[in-house]
Amino acid sequence: MKRILTIVLVFSLLAGCAKKSEKISEEGGVPACGDTIIEASIGDASRLNPVLATDSASGDINALVFNGLVKYDRNIKLVGDLAQSWEVSSDGLIITFHLRKGVKWHDGEDFTSSDVRFTYERLIDPKVKTPYFSDFEKVKKIETPDSWTVRVFYKEPFAPALESWGMGIIPRHILENGDFNKSLFNRHPIGTGPYIFKxxxxxxxxxxESNPNYFEGRPSIDRYVYRIIPDLSVQFSELLKGTIDSMGLASDQYVKESETLPAKYGVNLYRHPALNSYTYLGFNLLSPLFQDKKVRQAISCAINKKEIVETVLQGFGRPITGPYPPTFWAYNSKLKDYTYDLDKARRLLESAGWKDKDGDGILEKESMPFEFTIITNQGNKERELCATIIQEKLSKIGIKVKIRILEWSTFVHEYVDKKKFDAVVLGWSLSLDPDQFSIWHSSQIKKGYNFISYKNKEVDRLLEEGRRIFAPEKRKKIYHRFHEILAEEQPYCFLYVRDALPAIHGRFKGIKVEPLGISYNFIKWFVPKSEQ
Known part of the structure; x- marks a missing residue:
């Protein structure tokens, strides 16, 4: 399961440049090659290697440079990518992939089954710093009977098996020697994808730059520039000046400029549900402040989620009770959220031993004041506002909160990854399978995404069981119970899901909103010759 902090774009990548004989698109203009798209990002990438990448910026680039064996199409259905087809054995223990022939790495070498085997070997290598080990630990062995066939044998049924092979495949001939974790490749990647790193x-x-030999056709847009602009307000200013073409708008920007941007600046606005993504306040459970669930429940009672949705998101979102969006099939709709109730929050804290004994307005327990710092990333005003609202609400129940805003790479690698935080406002963008093993299983505290150090034996068992069962109704019961436990224990205060609000210059055509979003057909986007 691919987990990336904040948001991960999934590209379908179908097609190439049009010929003059092709008909005009629905939006007007004949599809043509050329032009450059400049997209803004709050943070820089860390490692352009899909086996090692843990952040959304790296994920965005890797999605264009690399391919997996499978991918999601616009209707959220798994289809072939580097694999043309596959068969799954009746017992679910063997997947046989039939690979595309004639696919080339960007350096001209042939892509073969040997590269798939090599990618798997790196994913399970204990020396490799990958968070995706748990997606492949159930593999018993891999066979490559020829250059175009990969046969994967599992130790036991594994429901997310097929989806896990959406992992980007990496080249054996470049990476088989040397230190994989520190390879120069991680800053100069070579893939099979529609775009070539420059x-x-x-x-x-x-x-x-576009790959003229891409197996599904050359992308229409010649160059893709990913500009790092750590502040959304600066991004917006650049959008108005025409120095960037695309960004994700904050809710207030969308509301204020919904008429001005298209009419005055020629920028089109889009809105669609963010797939399986949510924002949360996460607690470092190694801290003595947060080890009692009554304390975590009290904090959740003191946070007015509806107010956050209305003020921070301008209504472009909805509160949540757990680790799935309300539209997702694994979401347990029977669970009631923690309603905003300061009196209940105070009672819970008192029952956990926290009292203001000296009358200074701050709770204490065994001479320790209830003070902590929330960290979040620079440039995301919505998260900063969430932290500010949480700070103000918690002050009303005797908890003193400080806020620290950090540059993205420092935030992730120096604080979150190293567990050097009290609490964090952050977001997940998850795969479309309900499996969340790498976030919540206790085995993932050291190398996975369980950086809050959550441990629960029943949750471990449920996550393991959910991976072994294929029947959707049985899996739903498992994940409903999993959701129920997290809602009770509140290792996160689950805040909200928001709508995605992309803004893209109007000269780019071929953009359509589908269940998967808008980026699924990125290589079909084009600029008519008359507008280049």
Missing amino acids: KWSTMEKIVL
Whole structure:
């Protein structure tokens, strides 16, 4: 299961440049090759290697440079990518992939089954710093009887098996020697994807160029520039000046400029549900402040989620009770949320031993004041506002909160990954399978995404069982119970899901909103010759 902090774009990548004989698109204009798209990002990438990447910026670039064996189409159905077809044995223990022939790495070498085997070997290598080990630990062995066939044998049934092979495949001929974790490849990647890596200027931009030999056709847009602009307000200013073409709008920007942007600046606005994504306040459970669930429940009672949705998101979202959005099939709709109730919050804290004994307005327990710091990433005003609202609400129940805003790479690698925080406002964008093993299973505290150090034996068992069962109704019961436990224990205060609000310059055509979003057909986007 691919887990990336904040948001991960899934690209379908179908097609190439049009010929003059092709008909005009629905939006007007004949599809043509050329032009550059400049997309803004709050944070820089860390490692352009899909086996090692843990952040959304790296994920965005890797999605264009690499391919998996499978991918999701616009209707959220798994289809072939580097695999043309596959069969699954009746017992679910063997997947046989039939690979595309004639696919080339960007350096001209042939892609073969040997590269798939090599990718798997790196994913299970204990020396490799990958968070995706748990997606492949159930593999018993891999066979490659020829260059175009991969046969994967599982130790036991594994429901997310097929989806897990959406992992980007990496080249054996470049990476089989040397230190994998520190390879120069991680800054100069070579993939099979629709775009070829050209340049990375740290904290400035990453430049890609279209792959003329891409197996599904050359992308219509010649160059893709990923500009790092750590502040959304600065991004918006650049959008108005025309120095960037695309960004994700904050809710207030969308509301204020919904008429001005298209009419005055030629920028089109889109809105669609963010797939399986949510924002949360996470507690470091190694801290003595947060080890009692009554304390975590009290904090959740003191946070007015509806107010956050209405003020921070301008209504472009909805509160949640657990680790799935309300539209997702694994979401347990029977659970009631923690209603905003300061008196209940105070009672819970008192029952946990927290009292204001000296009358200074701050709770104490065994001479320890209830003070902590919330960290979040620079440039995301919505998260900063959430932290500010939480700070104000908790002050009303005797908890003193400080807020620290950190540059994205520092935030992730120096604080979150190293568990050097009290609490964090952050978001997940998850795979479309309900499996959340790498976030919540206790085995994932050391190398996975369980950086809050959550441990629960029943949750461990449920997550293991959910991976072994294929029947949707049985899995639903498992994940409903999993959701119920998290709602009770509140290792996160689950805040909200928000709508995605992309803004893209109007000269780009071929953009359609589908269940998967808008980026699924990115290589079909084009700029008519008359507008280049």
